[in-house]
Amino acid sequence: MRELKRILEPHIESLLVELGCDSLPWKDMLTTARESDQGDLALPCFPFAKILQKPPVEIAERLATQFEGIKSQNTDLAESLLFVKAINGYLNFMAKPAWVAGLVLKSNSSRRFGRGEDTGHKVLIEHTSANPNGPFHVGRARNAILGDTLVRLHKLHGNQVNAEYYVDDMGKQVGILSWALDNLSSEQVEDILDSAGREKADPRWADKADHKSVRWYQAANLLKDTDPDIDSQVGELVRLSEEGDEEVLDSFNRAYQPVLDGMLDTLSRLAIEYDTFTRESKFVIDGSVLQVMKQLESSELHGLAENGAHFLELESRGIKGKSTKFFFRRGDGSSLYATRDVAYHQWKWKQCDRLINVLGEDHKLQSKQVSIALEELGSKSPEVAFYAFIKLPEGKMSTRKANVVFMDDLLDEAEERAFIAVKELRGDELDDERMRSIATAVGSSAVRFNIIKVAPEKGFTFRWEDALSFEGDSAPFLMYSHTRTCSIIRKVASEGHDVEKLVEQAIEEEVWTEIPDSESLISLVRVLGRHLEVLEKSILSHSPHLFAKHLLLLASSFNGFYRDRPVIKDGKVSLLDLLLTQVCRSHLANGCSALGIVPIEEM
RNA sequence: GGGCGUGUAGCAUAGCUGGAUAAUGCACUGGCCUCCUAAGCCAGGGACCGCGGGUUCGAAUCCUGCCGCGCCCGCCA
Numbered sequence: 001m002r003e004l005k006r007i008l009e010p011h012i013e014s015l016l017v018e019l020g021c022d023s024l025p026w027k028d029m030l031t032t033a034r035e036s037d038q039g040d041l042a043l044p045c046f047p048f049a050k051i052l053q054k055p056p057v058e059i060a061e062r063l064a065t066q067f068e069g070i071k072s073q074n075t076d077l078a079e080s081l082l083f084v085k086a087i088n089g090y091l092n093f094m095a096k097p098a099w100v101a102g103l104v105l106k107s108n109s110s111r112r113f114g115r116g117e118d119t120g121h122k123v124l125i126e127h128t129s130a131n132p133n134g135p136f137h138v139g140r141a142r143n144a145i146l147g148d149t150l151v152r153l154h155k156l157h158g159n160q161v162n163a164e165y166y167v168d169d170m171g172k173q174v175g176i177l178s179w180a181l182d183n184l185s186s187e188q189v190e191d192i193l194d195s196a197g198r199e200k201a202d203p204r205w206a207d208k209a210d211h212k213s214v215r216w217y218q219a220a221n222l223l224k225d226t227d228p229d230i231d232s233q234v235g236e237l238v239r240l241s242e243e244g245d246e247e248v249l250d251s252f253n254r255a256y257q258p259v260l261d262g263m264l265d266t267l268s269r270l271a272i273e274y275d276t277f278t279r280e281s282k283f284v285i286d287g288s289v290l291q292v293m294k295q296l297e298s299s300e301l302h303g304l305a306e307n308g309a310h311f312l313e314l315e316s317r318g319i320k321g322k323s324t325k326f327f328f329r330r331g332d333g334s335s336l337y338a339t340r341d342v343a344y345h346q347w348k349w350k351q352c353d354r355l356i357n358v359l360g361e362d363h364k365l366q367s368k369q370v371s372i373a374l375e376e377l378g379s380k381s382p383e384v385a386f387y388a389f390i391k392l393p394e395g396k397m398s399t400r401k402a403n404v405v406f407m408d409d410l411l412d413e414a415e416e417r418a419f420i421a422v423k424e425l426r427g428d429e430l431d432d433e434r435m436r437s438i439a440t441a442v443g444s445s446a447v448r449f450n451i452i453k454v455a456p457e458k459g460f461t462f463r464w465e466d467a468l469s470f471e472g473d474s475a476p477f478l479m480y481s482h483t484r485t486c487s488i489i490r491k492v493a494s495e496g497h498d499v500e501k502l503v504e505q506a507i508e509e510e511v512w513t514e515i516p517d518s519e520s521l522i523s524l525v526r527v528l529g530r531h532l533e534v535l536e537k538s539i540l541s542h543s544p545h546l547f548a549k550h551l552l553l554l555a556s557s558f559n560g561f562y563r564d565r566p567v568i569k570d571g572k573v574s575l576l577d578l579l580l581t582q583v584c585r586s587h588l589a590n591g592c593s594a595l596g597i598v599p600i601e602e603m
Numbered sequence: 604g605g606g607c608g609u610g611u612a613g614c615a616u617a618g619c620u621g622g623a624u625a626a627u628g629c630a631c632u633g634g635c636c637u638c639c640u641a642a643g644c645c646a647g648g649g650a651c652c653g654c655g656g657g658u659u660c661g662a663a664u665c666c667u668g669c670c671g672c673g674c675c676c677g678c679c680a
Contacts, residue, residue, distance in 0.1 A: 034623060044622050046660055056660080088623055089660095131680075171680055238679095309678045320606050321676035330678045337680050361674050364607060388608070388673065396673095425642070442642090454616065457608060459673055465629095466615070470642065472628040473616080480642050491639045549617065552627080563644055581639090603642075 001040045002533055003103060004095050005030065007076050008041065015066055019059075021048045039085065039092030040526070046089055056089035063091050097522045101512035104528045105579055114531050114587030116158035123159045124352035125151050128267070128274075129166040131173040132260035134214030135205070136267060137404035138462055139397030142387050145451045145596070147358040148272040149544040150385065152594040157539055162352065165274040166344065167260065169252055170241040170281050171337060175234045177213065178255035180220035192219040198402055205408060210262025213255070214399065221400045242334045244284045266407050270444050271596055283343040289335045292343045292377070296328055299376040307331035317372050319365075326369040338366055342373045345382060355382040356542070360389060361457075385542035388459035390451070405462060414468050415443030421470060422603065441598035442476055448596040449475035453548045473552050475597045481555035482592060485585035486601040488567050492578060495571055503582050506575040515576070520560035524580065527557045531587055535594075544595065551591045558584050 009027065016022040024047050033042040045056040045063065052059060064086040071077045071084070082094040103111075110117055127147020130140045151163045168174065180189070193215060194200075205211035224230045240248040267273075283289045293310065296302060301312040303325070310329035319326075328339040348355055359367055364386060371381035389396060397404045419439035426435065450467050454460060470476045493499050515522070531550070538547040561584075567577040589599040 028620070029622085031622080034625095038623085042623085044661090046622075049660070090623065168680070173680065305678070307678080311678080318606095319676090322605075323676060325678095327678050332678085334678090336678070361608070363675090365675055366680095386608090391673085421642070426640085429640095458616085459609075460615085463615095469615095469629080472642095474628085474642085476642050477628095480640080484640070484643085488639045545617085549627080556627090559643065562639080567639060569639090602640080 001032065001095065001529065004040055004080060004093065007080055008093060011067065011070050011074070011077065012043065015063060015070075019048070019052065021051055024048070024051075033090075033092055038087055038090075039094040041093040043091040043093075044089065045091060049089075057086070060086035060089050060091045067091075097525055098513050098515045100529045101515055101525045101580075102510070104525065104531075105512050105583060106507065106510065110158075111532065112583055112586065114528075114583075114590045115156055116532055116535065119158040121159045121354055122162070122352045123154050123354040123356065124162045124164055124348055125154070125356045125358065126164040126166055126348070127151075127358035128272075129168065130263065131168050131399075132210075132256040132263060133173045133177050133217050134259065134399040135208070135210040135404075136263045136407045137397055137399065138407060138410060138467075139390050139404065141270075141407055142390050142451055142456075143358050143360065144267055144272050145270065145448050146385060146387055146456055146544065148270075149448075149452050149595055150356065150358065150539070150542065152596060153535065153539050153544060153547060156590060156594040157535055159354075161275075163273070163275045164348070165277045167256075167277050167279045169249065169256060169279045170238070170284070172234065172238055174252045174256050175238045175241065176220050176224070177217045177259070178252045179230070179234050179237060180216035181213065181255050182251065184216060184219060184223075189215050189219040192222050196222050202409075204412075205406075208262050208265070208408070209258035210260075210266075211406075211408075213259045213262075218400060218402055239332075239334065241281070242284060244281065249281055266411075269411050270407070270448060271598070278344070278347075280337075280340055280344070283340050283347070284335065288343040288347065289340050292339060292346070292373075293329045293335060295377055296342075296373060301372075301376065305331065308333075312369075312373060312376065314369065314372055319368065319372075321365075326373065328373065338370055338373075341366075341370050342377070345370065345374055346377070346379055348382075349379060355380075356385060357382050358385045358387070361386050362389075383542070385456060387456035390460060390462050392462055410447060410467060411443060413464070414447050415439050417468055418442035418446070418470070418476075426603075438600060438603050441600050442470070442479065442603065445475035445479060445592075445597040446470055449478075449548065452544050452595060455543060455545050475592075475595075476603070478551055478555050478588065478592055478595075478597055479600060479603060481558050482585065482588040482599045483601060483603050484562055485558070485581050485588060488562075488578075488581050489585065492568050492573055495568060497568075497573055499578070499582070502573060502575060503579055506579040509575065511576040511579060518561075518564055520557070520564045521577075521580070524554075524557040524561045524584070527554050528583065528587060531591075547591070548595055551588070551595065554584070554587060554591070558588070 012026065012030070013022060016026060026043065029047070030041055030043050033039040045060040048059050049056045064084045067084040071081055080095055080099045082096045085092045105112065125147060128144040130136070130143070148163070151161050154161045198218065201211065201215060220230065237248055241252060296312065297310060299312060301314065303311050303313050305311065309327055309331040311325040311327040313324060314326050315324040328336060330336065357367070367384050374381055391397065392403065392405065394403060419435060422435045422438050446469070447467060450469060453473065489499055534550040535547055538544055565577045567574055567581055592599040
């Protein structure tokens with residue numbers, strides 16, 4: 001209730017000045033009331049008790065009386081404020097429902113659609129950036145889903161966003177894959193995996209490049225343990241790639257590109273797309289890594305190891321642990337992953353005014369080191385959205401060890417279960433094709449939502465039942481509420497009304513000024529009033545789950561409204577209820593889309 | 604050993620810049636389709652907020668010490 005706060009603050013201030021209590025941080029104390037039937041905002045009066053030597057209950061009552069006096073003399077207050085009440089030592093402010101409704105319904109700006117105005121800010125969000133060495137799995141999915149959701153939320157907020165994928169086209173992982181594809185036959189690969197007791201490849205994915213190539217990658221990793229010669233061969237390839245050797249980089253490219261394409265196919269099933277792809281090798285080839293290394297040498301933190309390796313000593317910058325050194329150049333003069341990352345960040349900063357990385361919690365130290373190095377070079381640090389891992393009951397997911405749940409399998413299973421559910425509910429009304437498309441939308445939405453609804457910093461264990469949950473706090477619940485808004489509009493139209501015209505009429509007549517005394521209608525209006533504030537908070541704290549929770553609340557409030565307020569009855573349309581339904585429909589549709597949930601019109 | 608994060612009903616989570624009776628879903632008990640889709644709605648039971656100290660008028664929230672879990676402390680990526 002930002003608008004209400006803005007109106008109230010000057011008046012509260014003048015009262016507190018009069019009392020001599022304005023030295024306290026009362027603006028922060030003025031918070032959302034816990035009980036929504038007692039008010040929208042509340043000011044606890046306990047801290048004033050000490051200064052005034054009077055009981056808080058008495059102070060609250062005195063303030064309430066004085067405030068009522070001010071209210072009658074001020075048009076802004078008279079218009080927006082329903083009442084001020086002293087309850088248990090709290091000063092509670094309740095906004096007029098009609099005023100709140102007006103905020104949401106009357107504006108012909110983007111607010112009525114649950115969308116922020118253009119901010120003009122350019123935001124670059126780098127996410128996923130997974131090594132292209134095997135199929136996309138559920139462990140990696142948290143990065144992609146969190147990242148893509150941030151991209152969508154930023155767009156809804158009004159920012160201009162670039163979604164960026166950093167392609168790791170050099171280094172050990174790709175080196176092993178490339179070596180394996182050049183040196184092992186299909187029979188050898190299957191023999192190696194078979195004798196290690198690994199499962200056979202799933203025939204369903206026999207034609208998908210990422211699922212095919214990962215067998216080579218896994219076999220080479222097994223072989224490497226017994227044959228040290230492979231390590232040195234791969235090591236040589238890696239060294240050459242880091243020097244920018246074109247031939248090696250080409251063969252790396254041939255090895256990983258089909259795998260990356262396969263991963264991107266899977267991601268597109270989740271509606272995850274990227275605007276730009278940037279290869280790590282770019283920064284070696286264009287010389288910027290070399291320049292970074294040179295510049296870091298003149299840092300006061302710079303140090304030189306016995307064999308000629310360069311590092312920054314970060315103890316003075318708060319880095320603790322066994323090693324406080326950040327190596328940025330090997331003894332042989334070559335760069336390291338993090339060094340290239342520094343060059344990459346400088347490049348990213350050239351194209352945005354806000355830079356966000358989505359990273360697993362295992363990258364926390366690395367990320368801090370890169371930030372310090374950037375500061376040494378006079379560059380800004382990025383914002384980082386960290387997340388904890390999704391693990392399996394058997395432990396951490398690993399492509400190398402084949403301990404993974406493939407996203408392709410999860411999505412197939414989700415869609416299948418969704419199909420069974422639609423068929424059971426609507427099998428006699430809809431044809432198979434229609435039900436299939438509903439199931440596809442429900443499946444991918446549910447998978448995304450079940451990951452995005454928990455706070456990023458909390459780790460969790462993957463369980464099929466949870467990932468595929470369709471009830472309660474879930475994507476299908478949101479989607480279902482949205483379809484209800486659609487079917488109401490459909491019904492109004494089907495009875496011969498021109499919905500657009502009626503909505504315009506409702507706005508013109510300002511139908512919200514005579515708001516009915518309906519608890520569910522009013523609480524729905526209040527939830528809508530908070531929509532953009534929650535969106536902004538969600539973005540600022542990199543916490544999409546806050547917006548997800550809010551959307552669940554919106555859907556559930558709409559369901560209450562739906563129960564109590566028939567929009568059309570005996571052919572007669574209630575303009576206010578129609579307008580509210582239309583506004584809810586946009587809020588839900590845009591909100592769902594921002595979470596990667598497909599807002600279908602029937603299900 | 605050190606650093607970062609996390610611990611809330613049987614389960615999964617929200618609340619964590621201190622504020623009123625700790626919120627939601629699953630599961631459990633009971634009720635609601637002649638009514639814009641019941642993937643829904645209503646009512647009910649269920650919580651030493653990991654444990655111990657401290658700060659405060661007031662602590663799930665802040666400080667501190669334990670305990671459990673996760674991640675990190677490579678001239679790997």
